[in-house]
Amino acid sequence: MALLDVFRLHTFIGGVHPHTEKERTNSKPIEVILPKLGAELIYPCSQHIGAPCEPLAAPGDRVLAGQKIAGSDAFVSAPVHASVSGVVKEIRDILTPSGTRCKGIVVENDGKHEQWPDLKPNPDFRSFSKEQIIGLIKEAGIVGMGGAGFPTHIKLNPPPDKKIEYCIVNAAECEPYLTNDHRLLLEETDRLITGLRIILSLHPGSKGIIGIETNKMDAIDILKKKCRDFPDITVMELMPKYPQGSEKQLIYACTGREVRSGTLPADSGCVVNNVDTVVAVERAVVRGRPLMRRVVTVTGGAVKRPGNYKVRLGMTYRDLMDAIDGFAEEPVKMISGGPMMGVSMFTLDVPIVKTSSAFLCFTEEEAVIPPERNCIRCGKCVSQCPMYLMPYMLNQSVIRGDLDAFCADGGLECMECGTCSYSCPAKRHLAQSIRAAKREVLAKRKK
Numbered sequence: 001m002a003l004l005d006v007f008r009l010h011t012f013i014g015g016v017h018p019h020t021e022k023e024r025t026n027s028k029p030i031e032v033i034l035p036k037l038g039a040e041l042i043y044p045c046s047q048h049i050g051a052p053c054e055p056l057a058a059p060g061d062r063v064l065a066g067q068k069i070a071g072s073d074a075f076v077s078a079p080v081h082a083s084v085s086g087v088v089k090e091i092r093d094i095l096t097p098s099g100t101r102c103k104g105i106v107v108e109n110d111g112k113h114e115q116w117p118d119l120k121p122n123p124d125f126r127s128f129s130k131e132q133i134i135g136l137i138k139e140a141g142i143v144g145m146g147g148a149g150f151p152t153h154i155k156l157n158p159p160p161d162k163k164i165e166y167c168i169v170n171a172a173e174c175e176p177y178l179t180n181d182h183r184l185l186l187e188e189t190d191r192l193i194t195g196l197r198i199i200l201s202l203h204p205g206s207k208g209i210i211g212i213e214t215n216k217m218d219a220i221d222i223l224k225k226k227c228r229d230f231p232d233i234t235v236m237e238l239m240p241k242y243p244q245g246s247e248k249q250l251i252y253a254c255t256g257r258e259v260r261s262g263t264l265p266a267d268s269g270c271v272v273n274n275v276d277t278v279v280a281v282e283r284a285v286v287r288g289r290p291l292m293r294r295v296v297t298v299t300g301g302a303v304k305r306p307g308n309y310k311v312r313l314g315m316t317y318r319d320l321m322d323a324i325d326g327f328a329e330e331p332v333k334m335i336s337g338g339p340m341m342g343v344s345m346f347t348l349d350v351p352i353v354k355t356s357s358a359f360l361c362f363t364e365e366e367a368v369i370p371p372e373r374n375c376i377r378c379g380k381c382v383s384q385c386p387m388y389l390m391p392y393m394l395n396q397s398v399i400r401g402d403l404d405a406f407c408a409d410g411g412l413e414c415m416e417c418g419t420c421s422y423s424c425p426a427k428r429h430l431a432q433s434i435r436a437a438k439r440e441v442l443a444k445r446k447k
């Protein structure tokens with residue numbers, strides 16, 4: 001691509017261009033990993049934004065793959081399904097990859113992979129009403145699998161006064177190291193397009209946009225070829241930039257519309273779903289299957305066999321690593337998710353959940369963090385913040401303990417993308433301090 005063409009690509013204001021580090025895994029086909037006989041799968045009752053579920057199975061019960069084992073009557077929630085057949089060993093307080101604790105159901109895999117008998121394909125899904133489709137998505141327990149975890153059936157069913165004009169597939173995958181969406185785009189293209197067509201059918205007259213960065217030209221080519229017969233779908237080439245996959249930035253890049261502070265994408269006529277989520281919609285509506293698996297990129301210098309793995313939800317990171325030959329060397333840092341927005345992990349004994357997109361294991365060399373120095377007022381963090389905040393000012397307010405000033409300067413608008421920390425030449429821990437202050441303010445308001 002010529003240099004001038006790069007500047008004609010769609011994008012948003014601000015952001016950074018980190019090394020993508022995707023070469024280790026972007027050509028590795030998705031490999032299916034099945035849990036071993038006798039393995040314990042752990043299902044947190046809260047894998048989504050909203051009310052936690054309550055267990056629907058008790059210790060000693062035999063459950064089948066695809067059976068609903070936790071649910072809630074709350075408006076904002078998403079049920080949890082067993083991903084193997086086996087016996088419920090216990091229900092206990094468990095640790096999630098994000099470091100929180102919640103109630104969890106532990107199932108011992110009997111290796112039979114016996115399916116819940118109600119799971120049936122829907123060959124006539126095109127004749128289904130909107131309510132039927134939303135009901136299938138809700139019952140399948142689908143949530144935003146890019147990391148947000150918001151229940152998809154609510155996102156796809158906004159109040160009637162909000163007209164959706166653009167249904168956007170978030171195929172940016174802007175976080176370094178991650179290639180799970182890239183591989184899905186290549187290997188499950190038809191399913192993705194069917195999923196998008198289902199979503200478009202829920203919003204008559206809307207247009208589909210697949211927003212994809214130009215560091216995935218093989219996927220762009222295949223998508224353009226397969227979407228030729230669908231004039232209501234545009235494959236939109238985006239300039240590779242972080243955090244393009246963030247909802248507001250992607251909407252701006254794809255449509256030029258801004259999602260104002262305090263409003264939702266639906267207020268701007270848009271709905272955004274990530275690649276794995278759209279494939280899960282196809283799986284639920286066409287094949288009648290709930291959310292039981294997801295694709296996880298496992299990479300980093302400490303991993304012996306980096307790749308993209310289709311994993312049963314509930315499997316622990318330890319069992320996944322055992323199945324893919326473990327570590328090449330002891331990792332000094334482990335992250336669930338991408339390096340910019342992911343969460344550091346200190347144990348492998350936590351389950352893979354609906355929002356687990358990647359597992360990064362870094363060597364000492366990769367994980368080195370330079371010491372923090374004094375701010376030199378260069379303004380880089382300000383010019384690159386995609387939310388138009390002043391990170392260095394927010395950081396100073398946090399250091400002074402002045403949370404009123406922090407809020408007055410828009411600290412709560414921060415989406416914790418880490419762009420400011422990445423771009424800061426003084427290596428100030430800007431995003432980390434802002435994140436901590438946000439938690440403190442929100443906790444105080446809750447009280």
Ligand code: SF4
Nearest residue numbers: 385414415417418420
């Ligand atoms: S202040 Fe928040 S939104 Fe702005 S760059 Fe930093 S982390 Fe991202």
Ligand code: SF4
Nearest residue numbers: 375376378379381424
């Ligand atoms: S980028 Fe770093 S050094 Fe520059 S103004 Fe922001 S905090 Fe200060």
